Amino acid sequence: MRRLVIVGVVLAAATVGCKESLPAKVDPGQTVTMRGELGAGTECPMLIVKPERRFSLSGDLGRFKAGDRVCVHGTVAQMSFCMAGEATIDVVSIAPEDSCR
Numbered sequence: 001m002r003r004l005v006i007v008g009v010v011l012a013a014a015t016v017g018c019k020e021s022l023p024a025k026v027d028p029g030q031t032v033t034m035r036g037e038l039g040a041g042t043e044c045p046m047l048i049v050k051p052e053r054r055f056s057l058s059g060d061l062g063r064f065k066a067g068d069r070v071c072v073h074g075t076v077a078q079m080s081f082c083m084a085g086e087a088t089i090d091v092v093s094i095a096p097e098d099s100c101r
Contacts, residue, residue, distance in 0.1 A: 026055075026087050028078045034089075035071045035100040038064055044082035047072055047089065056082030059091035071100030 026032060036049040044056040045066070057072065058080060064070055073093045080088035 026076045028076050028087075030076045031074070032076060032089065033071065033073045033100065035069070035097045038066050038068045038070055040066045041082065041084045043084070044080075044088065046085055054085040056080065056085045056088040057091055058082060058088055061091065061094055064094055069097035071095050071097050 023030075023032075034047065034049050034055070036047045036053075038057075038061070039046040039048050039054075041056055044058055045061060047055045047057055047070070049055065057074075058077065059074070071094070072089060072091055074089040074091045077088040077090050082088045
């Protein structure tokens with residue numbers, strides 16, 4: 001039981017250290033940083049933040065592909081041809097998930 005409590009405290013501390021800026025609602029022009037798993041979308045790649053939160057991505061994803069866990073920093077697009085998710089994020093930078101601090 002003690003090990004389980006220690007693991008929980010470590011995981012909670014790791015989560016608090018991540019400076020994600022994902023509000024309950026995103027607005028066009030807003031800058032966000034979020035981490036999640038890349039997925040394939042119909043028109044654009046997707047970032048799956050939680051099962052209920054998905055965002056289309058536009059821009060260069062570099063070497064990253066569907067299934068990778070990443071940290072994305074970008075701006076919520078004003079308009080987009082991507083037709084899935086809550087919004088489209090114009091990617092400014094993308095890195096492995098553990099760099100989301």
